[in-house]
Amino acid sequence: MDVLIVGAGPTGLALGIDLARRGVDALVVERAQGLFPGSRGKGIQPRTQEVFEDLGVLDAIRAAGSPYPTRMIWKDGERVGEEPMFEAVAAEEGAPYTEPWMVPQWRTQEILYARLVELGGTVAFGREVTGLEQDAEGVSARFADGTTVRARYVVAADGGRSAVRRAVGVGMTGETVDPSPFLVADVRVKGLDREYWHAFPGADGTGVALCPLAGTDDFQLAGKLPEGTGPDLTLDGIRTLVAAYTHLGADDVTELRWASDFRPRAALADRFRVGRVFLAGDAAHVHSPAGGQGLNTSVQDAYNLGWKLGAVLRDGAPQALLDTYEEERRANAAAMLGLSTGVHRGEIRRGKATVQLGLGYPDSSLTEETRTDPAGVRAGDRAPDGTVDGVRLFDAFRGPHWTLLGAPAHVAGVHALPAAPASYGPGVFLVRPDGYVGWAGGSAEGLGTYLARVGVR
Incomplete structure:
Protein backbone atom coordinates (compact mmCIF):
# COMPACT_ATOMS: atom_id res chain seq x y z
CA MET A 1 0.00 0.00 0.00
CA ASP A 2 1.23 3.50 -0.81
CA VAL A 3 -0.64 5.64 1.74
CA LEU A 4 -2.63 4.89 4.89
CA ILE A 5 -4.96 7.77 5.79
CA VAL A 6 -6.11 7.67 9.41
CA GLY A 7 -9.47 9.40 9.82
CA ALA A 8 -12.51 9.68 7.53
CA GLY A 9 -13.37 13.30 8.21
CA PRO A 10 -13.25 16.00 5.53
CA THR A 11 -9.45 15.98 5.54
CA GLY A 12 -9.02 12.24 5.11
CA LEU A 13 -11.77 11.92 2.55
CA ALA A 14 -10.50 14.84 0.46
CA LEU A 15 -7.01 13.38 0.49
CA GLY A 16 -8.38 9.98 -0.43
CA ILE A 17 -10.16 11.50 -3.44
CA ASP A 18 -7.06 13.33 -4.61
CA LEU A 19 -4.87 10.24 -4.32
CA ALA A 20 -7.46 8.00 -5.99
CA ARG A 21 -7.62 10.20 -9.07
CA ARG A 22 -3.81 10.06 -9.24
CA GLY A 23 -3.75 6.27 -9.19
CA VAL A 24 -2.15 6.10 -5.76
CA ASP A 25 -2.98 2.98 -3.72
CA ALA A 26 -4.46 4.47 -0.54
CA LEU A 27 -6.72 3.24 2.25
CA VAL A 28 -8.73 5.43 4.62
CA VAL A 29 -9.34 3.92 8.06
CA GLU A 30 -11.77 5.29 10.65
CA ARG A 31 -12.11 4.21 14.29
CA ALA A 32 -15.85 4.95 14.35
CA GLN A 33 -18.37 2.61 12.79
CA GLY A 34 -19.60 5.25 10.35
CA LEU A 35 -19.22 8.84 9.19
CA PHE A 36 -19.42 11.75 11.64
CA PRO A 37 -23.11 12.48 12.37
CA GLY A 38 -23.09 16.18 13.31
CA SER A 39 -23.31 19.53 11.52
CA ARG A 40 -20.27 21.05 13.28
CA GLY A 41 -18.13 22.45 10.43
CA LYS A 42 -20.90 23.84 8.25
CA GLY A 43 -19.18 26.72 6.40
CA ILE A 44 -17.53 26.00 3.04
CA GLN A 45 -15.38 29.02 2.19
CA PRO A 46 -14.96 30.20 -1.42
CA ARG A 47 -11.42 28.85 -1.75
CA THR A 48 -12.60 25.43 -0.59
CA GLN A 49 -15.43 25.59 -3.11
CA GLU A 50 -12.76 25.98 -5.78
CA VAL A 51 -10.96 22.94 -4.37
CA PHE A 52 -14.21 20.97 -4.37
CA GLU A 53 -14.82 21.98 -7.98
CA ASP A 54 -11.50 20.44 -8.93
CA LEU A 55 -12.24 17.28 -6.92
CA GLY A 56 -15.59 16.85 -8.68
CA VAL A 57 -17.95 17.44 -5.76
CA LEU A 58 -18.92 21.10 -5.97
CA ASP A 59 -22.23 20.60 -7.77
CA ALA A 60 -23.36 18.21 -5.04
CA ILE A 61 -22.10 20.56 -2.31
CA ARG A 62 -23.96 23.51 -3.81
CA ALA A 63 -27.14 21.45 -4.20
CA ALA A 64 -26.94 20.32 -0.57
CA GLY A 65 -26.53 23.78 0.96
CA SER A 66 -27.46 27.44 0.85
CA PRO A 67 -26.03 30.89 1.51
CA TYR A 68 -25.85 31.87 5.15
CA PRO A 69 -29.07 33.45 6.40
CA THR A 70 -29.13 36.90 7.94
CA ARG A 71 -28.81 36.93 11.70
CA MET A 72 -31.95 38.01 13.60
CA ILE A 73 -31.34 39.40 17.08
CA TRP A 74 -33.94 38.72 19.76
CA LYS A 75 -34.47 40.30 23.16
CA ASP A 76 -37.27 39.49 25.61
CA GLY A 77 -39.20 37.62 22.93
CA GLU A 78 -39.06 40.49 20.43
CA ARG A 79 -37.07 40.90 17.22
CA VAL A 80 -34.80 43.89 17.79
CA GLY A 81 -32.62 43.93 14.67
CA GLU A 82 -30.90 41.98 11.97
CA GLU A 83 -27.43 41.92 10.51
CA PRO A 84 -25.61 40.02 7.76
CA MET A 85 -23.26 37.29 8.91
CA PHE A 86 -20.54 38.37 6.47
CA GLU A 87 -19.31 41.50 4.79
CA ALA A 88 -20.09 41.14 1.09
CA VAL A 89 -17.24 40.30 -1.28
CA ALA A 90 -17.96 41.21 -4.89
CA ALA A 91 -17.83 38.37 -7.39
CA GLU A 92 -15.67 38.82 -10.48
CA GLU A 93 -14.25 36.66 -13.23
CA GLY A 94 -11.19 35.63 -11.25
CA ALA A 95 -13.23 34.60 -8.20
CA PRO A 96 -16.58 33.03 -9.14
CA TYR A 97 -17.38 32.07 -5.53
CA THR A 98 -17.18 34.82 -2.96
CA GLU A 99 -19.64 33.87 -0.23
CA PRO A 100 -19.41 30.96 2.20
CA TRP A 101 -21.79 28.11 1.46
CA MET A 102 -23.53 26.47 4.39
CA VAL A 103 -23.65 22.66 4.35
CA PRO A 104 -23.88 20.49 7.49
CA GLN A 105 -20.59 18.70 8.00
CA TRP A 106 -22.24 15.28 7.96
CA ARG A 107 -23.61 16.02 4.49
CA THR A 108 -20.26 17.30 3.21
CA GLN A 109 -18.69 14.06 4.38
CA GLU A 110 -21.38 11.96 2.70
CA ILE A 111 -20.67 13.74 -0.58
CA LEU A 112 -16.90 13.31 -0.25
CA TYR A 113 -17.32 9.66 0.69
CA ALA A 114 -19.53 8.99 -2.34
CA ARG A 115 -16.94 10.62 -4.61
CA LEU A 116 -14.15 8.55 -3.07
CA VAL A 117 -16.08 5.33 -3.66
CA GLU A 118 -16.88 6.44 -7.21
CA LEU A 119 -13.15 6.72 -7.87
CA GLY A 120 -12.51 3.26 -6.46
CA GLY A 121 -11.38 4.32 -3.00
CA THR A 122 -12.21 2.57 0.25
CA VAL A 123 -12.92 3.50 3.86
CA ALA A 124 -12.49 0.78 6.48
CA PHE A 125 -14.69 1.68 9.44
CA GLY A 126 -14.20 0.34 12.96
CA ARG A 127 -10.42 0.38 12.54
CA GLU A 128 -8.65 2.14 15.41
CA VAL A 129 -4.93 2.82 15.08
CA THR A 130 -3.14 2.28 18.39
CA GLY A 131 0.51 2.56 17.42
CA LEU A 132 3.07 3.07 14.65
CA GLU A 133 6.55 1.92 13.82
CA GLN A 134 8.45 3.37 10.89
CA ASP A 135 11.71 2.64 9.13
CA ALA A 136 13.49 3.82 6.01
CA GLU A 137 11.06 1.99 3.71
CA GLY A 138 7.65 2.54 5.27
CA VAL A 139 5.35 2.53 8.30
CA SER A 140 3.66 -0.33 10.13
CA ALA A 141 0.39 0.71 11.78
CA ARG A 142 -1.08 -1.37 14.60
CA PHE A 143 -4.83 -1.59 15.16
CA ALA A 144 -6.85 -2.20 18.29
CA ASP A 145 -7.79 -5.68 17.08
CA GLY A 146 -4.12 -6.68 16.96
CA THR A 147 -3.71 -6.53 13.18
CA THR A 148 -1.18 -4.41 11.33
CA VAL A 149 -1.01 -2.65 7.97
CA ARG A 150 2.12 -1.65 6.10
CA ALA A 151 2.24 1.53 4.01
CA ARG A 152 4.92 3.68 2.46
CA TYR A 153 3.43 6.78 4.10
CA VAL A 154 0.85 7.49 6.80
CA VAL A 155 -1.27 10.64 7.07
CA ALA A 156 -2.82 11.51 10.42
CA ALA A 157 -6.25 13.02 9.76
CA ASP A 158 -7.71 11.72 13.01
CA GLY A 159 -8.68 14.96 14.72
CA GLY A 160 -7.59 17.15 17.58
CA ARG A 161 -6.95 14.20 19.89
CA SER A 162 -4.96 12.42 17.19
CA ALA A 163 -3.64 9.03 18.24
CA VAL A 164 -1.15 9.15 15.38
CA ARG A 165 0.22 12.51 16.51
CA ARG A 166 0.77 11.10 19.98
CA ALA A 167 2.34 7.95 18.57
CA VAL A 168 5.04 9.95 16.78
CA GLY A 169 5.60 12.21 19.79
CA VAL A 170 4.50 15.55 18.34
CA GLY A 171 3.22 18.14 20.80
CA MET A 172 0.84 21.04 20.24
CA THR A 173 1.40 24.61 21.32
CA GLY A 174 -1.66 26.74 21.89
CA GLU A 175 -3.88 28.89 24.03
CA THR A 176 -7.41 28.98 25.35
CA VAL A 177 -9.39 31.39 23.19
CA ASP A 178 -12.34 31.68 25.58
CA PRO A 179 -12.67 30.23 29.10
CA SER A 180 -16.42 29.77 28.77
CA PRO A 181 -17.90 26.36 27.96
CA PHE A 182 -19.63 26.06 24.59
CA LEU A 183 -21.93 23.51 23.07
CA VAL A 184 -23.20 22.74 19.60
CA ALA A 185 -26.16 20.51 18.79
CA ASP A 186 -28.47 19.53 15.95
CA ARG A 194 -36.15 29.13 8.73
CA GLU A 195 -35.33 32.43 7.02
CA TYR A 196 -32.98 33.70 9.73
CA TRP A 197 -30.15 32.63 11.99
CA HIS A 198 -31.84 33.42 15.29
CA ALA A 199 -29.57 34.84 18.01
CA PHE A 200 -30.57 35.19 21.66
CA PRO A 201 -27.78 37.04 23.47
CA GLY A 202 -27.75 37.14 27.26
CA ALA A 203 -26.88 40.23 29.26
CA ASP A 204 -23.67 38.66 30.58
CA GLY A 205 -22.09 37.77 27.22
CA THR A 206 -23.55 34.29 27.15
CA GLY A 207 -26.32 33.24 24.80
CA VAL A 208 -27.59 30.77 22.24
CA ALA A 209 -28.26 30.86 18.52
CA LEU A 210 -30.35 28.63 16.29
CA CYS A 211 -29.37 28.38 12.63
CA PRO A 212 -31.56 26.53 10.07
CA LEU A 213 -29.58 23.93 8.15
CA ALA A 214 -30.48 23.86 4.46
CA GLY A 215 -31.69 20.59 3.05
CA THR A 216 -32.78 19.32 6.46
CA ASP A 217 -35.46 19.95 9.05
CA ASP A 218 -32.79 20.70 11.64
CA PHE A 219 -31.39 23.77 13.33
CA GLN A 220 -27.85 23.95 14.59
CA LEU A 221 -27.91 25.18 18.18
CA ALA A 222 -24.78 26.94 19.40
CA GLY A 223 -24.47 28.08 22.96
CA LYS A 224 -21.99 29.99 25.10
CA LEU A 225 -22.55 29.25 28.78
CA PRO A 226 -21.39 30.91 32.01
CA GLU A 227 -17.90 30.04 33.19
CA GLY A 228 -17.86 27.18 35.65
CA THR A 229 -20.97 25.47 34.30
CA GLY A 230 -21.04 22.10 32.63
CA PRO A 231 -23.14 21.69 29.48
CA ASP A 232 -25.94 19.16 29.76
CA LEU A 233 -26.04 17.42 26.39
CA THR A 234 -29.21 15.42 27.03
CA LEU A 235 -32.52 16.32 25.41
CA ASP A 236 -33.78 17.64 28.75
CA GLY A 237 -30.63 19.72 29.15
CA ILE A 238 -30.98 21.24 25.69
CA ARG A 239 -34.65 21.97 26.32
CA THR A 240 -33.81 23.74 29.57
CA LEU A 241 -31.15 25.82 27.84
CA VAL A 242 -33.44 26.88 25.00
CA ALA A 243 -36.25 27.78 27.42
CA ALA A 244 -33.83 29.85 29.54
CA TYR A 245 -32.47 31.99 26.69
CA THR A 246 -35.34 32.22 24.19
CA HIS A 247 -39.07 32.83 24.07
CA LEU A 248 -39.58 29.18 23.11
CA GLY A 249 -40.84 26.62 25.57
CA ALA A 250 -38.92 23.49 26.50
CA ASP A 251 -41.41 21.33 24.59
CA ASP A 252 -40.73 23.32 21.41
CA VAL A 253 -37.48 21.37 21.14
CA THR A 254 -38.91 18.19 19.68
CA GLU A 255 -35.76 16.20 18.93
CA LEU A 256 -32.05 16.13 19.72
CA ARG A 257 -30.06 14.52 16.92
CA TRP A 258 -26.46 15.18 17.96
CA ALA A 259 -24.62 17.27 20.56
CA SER A 260 -21.08 18.08 21.63
CA ASP A 261 -19.37 20.48 24.02
CA PHE A 262 -16.00 22.23 23.74
CA ARG A 263 -13.88 25.10 24.97
CA PRO A 264 -12.51 27.22 22.10
CA ARG A 265 -8.79 26.69 21.75
CA ALA A 266 -6.15 27.60 19.22
CA ALA A 267 -3.31 25.10 18.95
CA LEU A 268 -0.66 24.25 16.36
CA ALA A 269 1.33 21.03 16.11
CA ASP A 270 5.05 21.56 16.65
CA ARG A 271 5.73 19.62 13.46
CA PHE A 272 3.60 18.54 10.51
CA ARG A 273 5.90 15.69 9.52
CA VAL A 274 7.91 13.01 11.29
CA GLY A 275 9.69 10.83 8.76
CA ARG A 276 7.03 9.09 6.70
CA VAL A 277 4.15 10.33 8.85
CA PHE A 278 2.31 13.57 8.02
CA LEU A 279 -0.19 15.48 10.17
CA ALA A 280 -3.17 17.16 8.51
CA GLY A 281 -6.41 18.83 9.56
CA ASP A 282 -7.30 19.00 13.24
CA ALA A 283 -4.46 16.61 14.01
CA ALA A 284 -2.18 19.50 13.05
CA HIS A 285 -4.16 22.59 14.06
CA VAL A 286 -7.19 23.22 16.25
CA HIS A 287 -9.29 26.36 15.72
CA SER A 288 -12.08 28.26 17.36
CA PRO A 289 -15.12 27.62 15.14
CA ALA A 290 -15.62 31.38 14.75
CA GLY A 291 -15.00 32.47 11.18
CA GLY A 292 -15.30 28.99 9.69
CA GLN A 293 -11.60 28.38 9.10
CA GLY A 294 -10.95 24.93 10.61
CA LEU A 295 -12.57 22.57 8.12
CA ASN A 296 -11.44 24.74 5.21
CA THR A 297 -7.82 24.90 6.29
CA SER A 298 -7.96 21.13 6.81
CA VAL A 299 -9.27 20.37 3.33
CA GLN A 300 -6.54 22.55 1.89
CA ASP A 301 -3.92 20.60 3.84
CA ALA A 302 -5.14 17.53 1.98
CA TYR A 303 -5.12 19.38 -1.34
CA ASN A 304 -1.53 20.50 -0.81
CA LEU A 305 -0.28 17.08 0.28
CA GLY A 306 -2.18 15.00 -2.27
CA TRP A 307 -0.40 16.21 -5.40
CA LYS A 308 3.00 16.00 -3.73
CA LEU A 309 2.48 12.40 -2.62
CA GLY A 310 1.21 11.57 -6.09
CA ALA A 311 4.24 13.19 -7.73
CA VAL A 312 6.70 11.27 -5.55
CA LEU A 313 4.89 7.94 -5.65
CA ARG A 314 3.77 7.89 -9.28
CA ASP A 315 5.83 10.41 -11.23
CA GLY A 316 9.31 9.97 -9.80
CA ALA A 317 9.52 13.43 -8.24
CA PRO A 318 12.29 13.90 -5.67
CA GLN A 319 11.53 13.05 -2.05
CA ALA A 320 12.44 16.63 -1.14
CA LEU A 321 9.11 17.73 -2.62
CA LEU A 322 7.39 16.27 0.46
CA ASP A 323 9.40 18.58 2.72
CA THR A 324 7.46 21.51 1.28
CA TYR A 325 4.19 20.27 2.82
CA GLU A 326 5.20 21.33 6.32
CA GLU A 327 6.95 24.43 5.00
CA GLU A 328 3.82 25.68 3.26
CA ARG A 329 0.97 24.38 5.39
CA ARG A 330 2.30 25.02 8.90
CA ALA A 331 2.80 28.72 8.16
CA ASN A 332 -0.64 28.88 6.57
CA ALA A 333 -2.30 27.13 9.53
CA ALA A 334 -0.60 29.49 11.97
CA ALA A 335 -2.03 32.47 10.08
CA MET A 336 -5.50 30.91 10.01
CA LEU A 337 -5.36 30.22 13.75
CA GLY A 338 -4.66 33.89 14.37
CA LEU A 339 -7.55 34.81 12.09
CA SER A 340 -9.98 32.44 13.81
CA THR A 341 -9.04 33.78 17.22
CA GLY A 342 -9.43 37.37 16.00
CA VAL A 343 -12.91 36.65 14.67
CA HIS A 344 -13.90 34.90 17.91
CA ARG A 345 -12.83 37.93 19.94
CA GLY A 346 -14.58 40.39 17.64
CA GLU A 347 -11.36 41.94 16.35
CA ILE A 348 -11.82 40.81 12.72
CA ARG A 349 -14.98 40.88 10.63
CA ARG A 350 -16.09 37.87 8.62
CA GLY A 351 -15.76 38.68 4.94
CA LYS A 352 -12.76 39.38 2.75
CA ALA A 353 -10.38 38.21 5.46
CA THR A 354 -12.08 34.86 5.96
CA VAL A 355 -12.93 33.64 2.42
CA GLN A 356 -9.30 32.45 1.96
CA LEU A 357 -9.01 33.70 -1.62
CA GLY A 358 -5.95 35.78 -0.77
CA LEU A 359 -3.90 32.92 0.64
CA GLY A 360 -0.81 31.81 -1.19
CA TYR A 361 2.76 30.59 -0.87
CA PRO A 362 4.95 33.55 -1.87
CA ASP A 363 7.77 32.55 0.49
CA SER A 364 7.79 28.83 -0.35
CA SER A 365 10.90 27.15 -1.71
CA LEU A 366 8.61 25.89 -4.50
CA THR A 367 7.85 29.45 -5.62
CA GLU A 368 10.02 31.06 -8.29
CA GLU A 369 9.27 34.57 -9.55
CA THR A 370 11.86 35.35 -12.23
CA ARG A 371 10.49 38.72 -13.43
CA THR A 372 12.22 41.78 -12.04
CA ASP A 373 9.11 43.96 -11.82
CA PRO A 374 6.02 41.73 -11.97
CA ALA A 375 2.58 43.28 -12.31
CA GLY A 376 -0.66 41.45 -11.58
CA VAL A 377 -0.48 37.81 -10.58
CA ARG A 378 2.83 36.73 -9.05
CA ALA A 379 4.44 33.39 -8.33
CA GLY A 380 3.00 32.04 -5.10
CA ASP A 381 -0.43 33.58 -5.66
CA ARG A 382 -3.63 31.62 -6.06
CA ALA A 383 -4.25 31.32 -9.82
CA PRO A 384 -7.49 33.24 -10.54
CA ASP A 385 -10.17 32.02 -12.89
CA GLY A 386 -10.56 33.62 -16.30
CA THR A 387 -10.99 32.80 -19.98
CA VAL A 388 -8.44 32.16 -22.75
CA ASP A 389 -9.62 31.48 -26.30
CA GLY A 390 -13.03 30.53 -24.97
CA VAL A 391 -11.60 28.11 -22.40
CA ARG A 392 -12.40 28.70 -18.74
CA LEU A 393 -9.21 28.46 -16.68
CA PHE A 394 -10.77 26.48 -13.85
CA ASP A 395 -11.84 23.92 -16.46
CA ALA A 396 -8.27 23.84 -17.78
CA PHE A 397 -6.85 23.48 -14.27
CA ARG A 398 -9.24 20.67 -13.29
CA GLY A 399 -7.40 17.40 -12.82
CA PRO A 400 -4.10 16.21 -11.40
CA HIS A 401 -1.83 18.08 -13.84
CA TRP A 402 0.20 21.28 -14.06
CA THR A 403 -1.01 24.04 -16.41
CA LEU A 404 1.16 26.46 -18.38
CA LEU A 405 -0.27 29.80 -19.43
CA GLY A 406 1.47 31.83 -22.12
CA ALA A 407 3.87 29.38 -23.75
CA PRO A 408 3.70 26.03 -25.55
CA ALA A 409 4.48 22.95 -23.49
CA HIS A 410 5.84 19.65 -24.67
CA VAL A 411 6.09 18.06 -21.25
CA ALA A 412 3.99 15.11 -20.11
CA GLY A 413 1.68 16.12 -17.31
CA VAL A 414 1.58 19.79 -18.32
CA HIS A 415 -1.42 21.26 -20.13
CA ALA A 416 -0.80 24.48 -22.02
CA LEU A 417 -2.84 27.48 -23.10
CA PRO A 418 -1.35 30.05 -25.47
CA ALA A 419 -1.82 33.01 -23.15
CA ALA A 420 -2.86 34.13 -19.72
CA PRO A 421 -5.89 36.38 -19.29
CA ALA A 422 -5.17 40.09 -19.33
CA SER A 423 -6.08 40.20 -15.65
CA TYR A 424 -2.91 38.21 -14.87
CA GLY A 425 -0.65 40.88 -16.33
CA PRO A 426 2.23 40.16 -18.72
CA GLY A 427 4.18 36.95 -18.31
CA VAL A 428 4.29 33.18 -18.49
CA PHE A 429 2.70 31.32 -15.58
CA LEU A 430 3.05 27.69 -14.47
CA VAL A 431 0.12 26.70 -12.28
CA ARG A 432 0.60 23.89 -9.78
CA PRO A 433 -1.88 21.02 -9.49
CA ASP A 434 -3.37 22.72 -6.41
CA GLY A 435 -4.11 25.96 -8.25
CA TYR A 436 -1.22 28.18 -7.15
CA VAL A 437 1.35 29.77 -9.45
CA GLY A 438 4.60 27.91 -8.89
CA TRP A 439 6.78 29.67 -11.46
CA ALA A 440 6.39 32.92 -13.38
CA GLY A 441 8.66 34.56 -15.93
CA GLY A 442 8.79 37.08 -18.72
CA SER A 443 9.35 34.19 -21.13
CA ALA A 444 9.69 30.43 -20.86
CA GLU A 445 13.43 30.71 -20.23
CA GLY A 446 14.32 28.79 -17.08
CA LEU A 447 11.04 26.89 -16.98
CA GLY A 448 12.66 23.56 -17.80
CA THR A 449 14.98 23.81 -14.81
CA TYR A 450 12.04 24.43 -12.51
CA LEU A 451 10.05 21.54 -13.95
CA ALA A 452 12.97 19.19 -13.42
CA ARG A 453 13.34 20.36 -9.82
CA VAL A 454 9.72 19.51 -9.01
CA GLY A 455 9.84 16.22 -10.89
CA VAL A 456 7.79 17.09 -13.97
CA ARG A 457 9.40 15.47 -16.99
Missing part, protein backbone atom coordinates in the same frame (compact mmCIF):
# COMPACT_ATOMS: atom_id res chain seq x y z
CA VAL A 187 -32.07 19.90 17.04
CA ARG A 188 -35.58 20.12 15.70
CA VAL A 189 -37.71 22.95 17.06
CA LYS A 190 -41.15 24.44 16.63
CA GLY A 191 -41.93 28.13 16.59
CA LEU A 192 -39.03 29.58 14.57
CA ASP A 193 -38.97 30.48 10.89
